[in-house]
Each structure stands twice: as structure tokens, then as C-alpha cells.
Amino acid sequence: MSFGYDILNNPFKNKGTAFTKEERKELGLEGMLPPYVQTLQEQVDQAYAQFQSKPSDLEKRVFLMTLFNENRVLFYKLFSQHVVEFMPIVYDPTIAETIENYSELFVQPQNATFLSIDDDLDSIKTSLKNAAEGRDIRLIVVTDAEGILGIGDWATNGVDIAVGKLMVYTAAAGIDPSQVLPVVLDAGTNNEELLKDPMYLGNRHERVYGEKYHKFVDTFVEDAEEMFPEMYLHFEDFGRSNAAEILDRYKDKYTVFNDDIQGTGIIVLAGILGALNISGEEMKDQTYVSFGAGSAGTGIVSRVYDEFVQQGMDPEEAKKHFYLVDKQGLLFDDDDTLTPQQKPFARSRSEFDDADSLTTLEAVVKEVHPTILVGTSTQPNTFTEEIVKEMAAHTERPIIFPISNPTKLAEAKAEDLLKWTDGKALIGTGIPVNDIEYNGTTYQIGQANNALVYPGLGLGAIAATATVLDDEMISAAAHSLGGIVDTDKPGAAVLPPVSKLDQFSTTVAKAVADSAVKRGLTREDIKDVDQAIEDTKWEPKY
Numbered sequence: 059m060s061f062g063y064d065i066l067n068n069p070f071k072n073k074g075t076a077f078t079k080e081e082r083k084e085l086g087l088e089g090m091l092p093p094y095v096q097t098l099q100e101q102v103d104q105a106y107a108q109f110q111s112k113p114s115d116l117e118k119r120v121f122l123m124t125l126f127n128e129n130r131v132l133f134y135k136l137f138s139q140h141v142v143e144f145m146p147i148v149y150d151p152t153i154a155e156t157i158e159n160y161s162e163l164f165v166q167p168q169n170a171t172f173l174s175i176d177d178d179l180d181s182i183k184t185s186l187k188n189a190a191e192g193r194d195i196r197l198i199v200v201t202d203a204e205g206i207l208g209i210g211d212w213a214t215n216g217v218d219i220a221v222g223k224l225m226v227y228t229a230a231a232g233i234d235p236s237q238v239l240p241v242v243l244d245a246g247t248n249n250e251e252l253l254k255d256p257m258y259l260g261n262r263h264e265r266v267y268g269e270k271y272h273k274f275v276d277t278f279v280e281d282a283e284e285m286f287p288e289m290y291l292h293f294e295d296f297g298r299s300n301a302a303e304i305l306d307r308y309k310d311k312y313t314v315f316n317d318d319i320q321g322t323g324i325i326v327l328a329g330i331l332g333a334l335n336i337s338g339e340e341m342k343d344q345t346y347v348s349f350g351a352g353s354a355g356t357g358i359v360s361r362v363y364d365e366f367v368q369q370g371m372d373p374e375e376a377k378k379h380f381y382l383v384d385k386q387g388l389l390f391d392d393d394d395t396l397t398p399q400q401k402p403f404a405r406s407r408s409e410f411d412d413a414d415s416l417t418t419l420e421a422v423v424k425e426v427h428p429t430i431l432v433g434t435s436t437q438p439n440t441f442t443e444e445i446v447k448e449m450a451a452h453t454e455r456p457i458i459f460p461i462s463n464p465t466k467l468a469e470a471k472a473e474d475l476l477k478w479t480d481g482k483a484l485i486g487t488g489i490p491v492n493d494i495e496y497n498g499t500t501y502q503i504g505q506a507n508n509a510l511v512y513p514g515l516g517l518g519a520i521a522a523t524a525t526v527l528d529d530e531m532i533s534a535a536a537h538s539l540g541g542i543v544d545t546d547k548p549g550a551a552v553l554p555p556v557s558k559l560d561q562f563s564t565t566v567a568k569a570v571a572d573s574a575v576k577r578g579l580t581r582e583d584i585k586d587v588d589q590a591i592e593d594t595k596w597e598p599k600y
């Protein structure tokens with residue numbers, strides 16, 4: 059292979075038609091490109107026109123992935139100029155389609171690392187080294203893809219969530235794309251559709267649990283930490299039975315983050331703080347129902363609970379404000395299937411006249427009159443008109459967050475929630491929603507998606523060289539976002555808009571970095587937090 063092709067095939071180095079005459083000469087590219095030298099903006103305009111010509115969101119995403127595979131600077135420059143339009147294409151919800159159809163769409167591996175539980179554990183280091191190719195890796199997003207969004211177990215196909223989350227890190231917070239590594243841990247799959255699919259590219263056996271699985275994850279974490287000691291390690295879409303356990307194992311030792319548990323906790327708390335700013339109500343008066351008490355549901359409850367306590371409520375009293383509803387209905391303390399994260403919030407049957415009847419969301423809502431209802435159940439349309447109207451009958455401004463992803467799994471549509479509550483509901487959704495006209499008011503809907511916080515969180519931790527990511531930093535992040543709402547405007551959103559993603563990623567980063575620096579939880583001595591953040595940010599330019 060010639061020197062020229064090496065450059066053109068390396069997305070971190072390739073500038074395509076923007077290579078100048080001099081560069082073309084120097085790099086052995088003469089004759090390998092059309093003669094006209096384009097500026098980056100000309101390339102962006104041309105690419106955007108091509109993007110617009112694609113008839114479906116899936117085809118738009120496939121086109122953008124091609125661009126990403128070819129030229130990172132061009133991809134991110136284009137992304138930065140169309141953030142609101144691109145987020146649902148690059149990321150959730152369209153990403154769910156590319157995960158479900160990964161084999162059919164497969165073109166190339168996108169600089170990801172594919173680790174298999176069937177390989178020798180010694181090969182993990184070699185694989186990471188091969189994929190990093192000498193790059194200084196500061197950020198890894200790793201998934202074992204057992205719980206991709208709400209669509210279940212997609213094993214190797216889930217690599218796209220790691221790639222997609224990293225794209226948002228760069229677009230939102232300027233993380234240098236040459237310093238990141240997407241990793242998928244293939245521990246098998248229980249998805250029958252994949253096991254039967256002759257085109258499936260992952261391991262065709264049942265998912266492995268227990269000791270062998272943990273050894274696989276542990277070896278990956280220890281090897282990656284040893285090879286990239288300054289790395290921030292982001293866990294994404296692990297299954298309910300492993301996610302919290304893995305986070306607990308490492309959270310005091312390395313700078314690790316679980317997006318579904320912690321990221322979602324932050325964004326929902328921020329949204330609730332925003333909603334309370336709008337309604338003028340206080341946290342201590344809220345009654346919270348979590349519909350779906352898995353990784354995200356319990357992660358959010360734990361974060362909101364900490365807020366009650368931080369605001370001065372007695373810890374035992376604060377627990378009484380929470381009701382967790384899962385498949386079996388309201389969770390009771392005599393249930394031996396409860397997860398460790400559910401247990402602290404399980405209720406006693408003796409608190410209710412007819413505890414045995416509380417097996418549905420509807421029964422629970424009727425019984426406890428929640429003021430906050432958060433959906434992380436993966437069950438579409440379960441916040442029914444009846445349930446929502448019942449809730450609204452007992453609280454002036456019901457706070458309702460149907461945040462199961464992707465779109466097809468959301469517990470309710472924002473438009474219906476507004477209609478059923480006569481415009482009173484304060485809403486957060488998992489996916490982006492356009493403005494809604496209702497009774498003469500334009501309602502903006504906040505996107506309660508962890509994508510609004512995880513990029514800033516990572517930027518803050520990386521810029522501060524934080525040694526851990528602890529509860530105080532996480533709480534600081536939630537507060538930094540909860541304040542940015544317009545409380546006076548009718549129809550205002552409970553969270554800031556995606557159009558300001560880059561600005562408030564910096565706000566979040568600053569809150570996190572300040573917290574780390576103030577308490578000496580950094581590897582290096584950081585004198586000026588703002589400067590450290592600016593220095594960490596990468597910009598797409600040649």
C-alpha cells in the first residue's frame with residue numbers, strides 16, 4: 059500500500075479534497091484526488107447537501123457514518139453546524155435501528171475494539187493496543203449490550219451505542235476524537251433473533267454470566283486502566299443484573315461512570331429541579347413514583363433521594379416519599395426477588411389497607427397520589443389518559459417524565475400529556491420532541507436524556523484530571539443544569555434546549571471540575587479550571 063493511501067484511509071488524518079497542493083506533494087497524494095482544493099466549509103456544504111438528499115433517517119445516519127469513517131474533522135465540523143438536526147440521527151432514536159440492523163449495514167469496524175469472552179484473556183491487551191494504534195486514549199465507552207436502550211440484548215451489534223455516545227461527547231463537549239475508544243464486550247447473547255441470523259457478526263452462543271463473565275469484565279477494566287491510566291471509563295447499557303455491581307466494584311478505585319444509572323439520575327434530577335423552579339413548589343412536598351425500577355429507575359431514585367437528604371430531610375423520612383413500581387406492581391419488602399438497588403425503597407404491606415391490590419401503576423397512582431412520575435419501564439403507552447388524569451386531579455403541576463427509549467417504547471407522548479392535563483404537566487422526554495402548540499401557548503419540551511449531561515461530566519473530569527467521579531461531583535452537575543430554565547415564559551421547558559448543548563456542557567464540566575479541584579481529587583495540580591477545560595477541548599479544523 060502506498061503512503062498516500064495510508065493517509066486517505068486514516069480518518070484521523072484524512073482531509074480528502076481539502077489537502078492543499080503542497081500537502082498533496084509532500085504526502086504522496088498527487089493524482090489521487092480531484093484537482094480542485096476545497097475549504098473545510100465547502101466540504102461541509104457539499105456533505106450537508108448530500109445528507110439532505112437521503113430519504114430516511116436511517117439512510118441519513120448511514121451516510122454520516124461513511125463520512126465519519128473517512129474524515130473525522132469533516133464529520134464533526136458538519137455535526138457542530140447542525141447539532142439539533144443531527145442528534146436524533148446520529149444518536150437516539152435512529153441509533154436503535156442501526157443496532158438492530160448492524161450486520162445488514164456493516165461496512166467497516168469504525169475504530170472500535172471488539173472483545174470476545176471466547177478469546178484468551180491475554181488477548182485483551184493486544185486488542186486494545188491494536189485498536190488504539192498508539193493514540194493517547196483518555197475516554198472509553200464500553201458496553202456489553204445486554205440492555206441496549208429499552209430494546210434488549212444486542213451483543214456485538216451494540217458497539218454502535220459506544221460509537222454513538224462518543225460522537226456526542228465530541229460534538230457536545232469537544233472531546234478529541236483521536237483520544238477515544240469504543241469497546242464492545244461480547245459475552246454471548248440471549249437474543250434468539252441474533253442467534254438464528256446467519257449474518258450475525260458476534261458470538262453465537264448464550265450469554266455467559268457469573269465468574270467467567272466477571273473475569274472477562276475485570277480483565278478488560280484492569281488492562282485498560284493499566285494501558286491508559288488517565289482514562290475516564292464510561293459504562294453503557296449493561297444488563298440490570300450486572301450494571302450496578304460493576305460500577306460499585308470500581309467507583310472508588312478509578313474514574314468510572316455508569317451513564318444509565320448516574321447520567322440518567324443527573325438529568326432527571328436536573329429536570330425535576332427545573333420543574334420545581336417553574337411551579338414554585340418545593341422538593342420536600344413531592345411524592346415520587348418510579349415506573350420501572352431497573353438500572354435507570356433506581357439510579358434516578360437514588361439521586362433524587364440524595365437531594366431530599368441534602369436539602370435537610372431526615373433519611374428515613376425521605377425514603378417514604380418514593381414508591382417503586384416494577385413488573386410485579388408496587389415493590390414490597392417481603393419480595394425476595396428485589397435487587398439491591400430496589401431494597402432500600404421497598405414499602406411495607408402494613409402501610410396500606412389493601413396492599414395486595416397494588417399490582418398495577420394505575421392502582422398505585424390512585425393510592426399514593428404522586429406529584430412526580432418517571433417512566434423507565436420500556437413499556438410503551440403505559441402512562442394512560444386515565445392514570446395521568448388521576449395524577450393531575452391531586453396535584454397542580456404534575457411532573458411527568460416518560461423517558462424509555464427509543465421512541466416506540468416511550469410511556470407516553472408529550473402532546474397527549476399536555477392534552478390530558480390541560481397544559482399543566484411539566485414534561486421531560488427521552489427523545490427530542492418538537493415544540494407543541496396547545497391552547498394558544500407554545501410548549502417547549504425538555505429532553506431528559508443523559509446525553510445532555512454525560513459529555514460535560516466527562517469533559518470536566520478529564521480536564522480536571524479527576525481521580526474518581528464521586529457523588530459530590532455528580533450532584534454539582536445536576537444543580538448546574540437545573541438552574542438554567544426560563545421560569546417566567548409560559549410553556550417553558552424544564553431543561554435547557556439541545557441547541558445550547560455545547561454551552562451547557564461547559565457549564566456542567568465546570569461544576570464537575572471545580573468540585574474535583576476544590577477537594578484535591580485530581581492527578582495534576584489544576585490552577586485555573588476554565589483554562590483547563592478550554593485546553594482540553596478539541597475543535598474540528600484542519
Ligand SMILES: NC(=O)c1ccc[n+]([C@@H]2O[C@H](COP(=O)([O-])OP(=O)(O)OC[C@H]3O[C@@H](n4cnc5c(N)ncnc54)[C@H](O)[C@@H]3O)[C@@H](O)[C@H]2O)c1
Nearest residue numbers: 207208298350351352353354384385435462463488507508
Ligand atoms: N432518557 C434517558 O436518558 C434514559 C437513560 C437510561 C435509560 N433510559 C430508558 O429507560 C428504560 C430502562 O432502561 P434500564 O437501563 O433501566 O433497563 P433495565 O432493564 O435495567 O430496567 C427496566 C426495568 O423495567 C422493568 N419492567 C419491565 N416491564 C415492566 C412492566 N410491564 N411494568 C413495570 N416495570 C417493567 C424491568 O423489570 C426492569 O426493572 C429503557 O427504555 C432506556 O432506554 C432512558
Ligand SMILES: O=C(O)C[C@H](O)C(=O)O
Nearest residue numbers: 150207208318463507508
Ligand atoms: O441512549 C440513550 O438515548 C439514553 C440512555 O442511555 C438509554 O439507554 O436509553
Ligand SMILES: [Mn+2]
Nearest residue numbers: 207294295318
Ligand atoms: Mn443507555
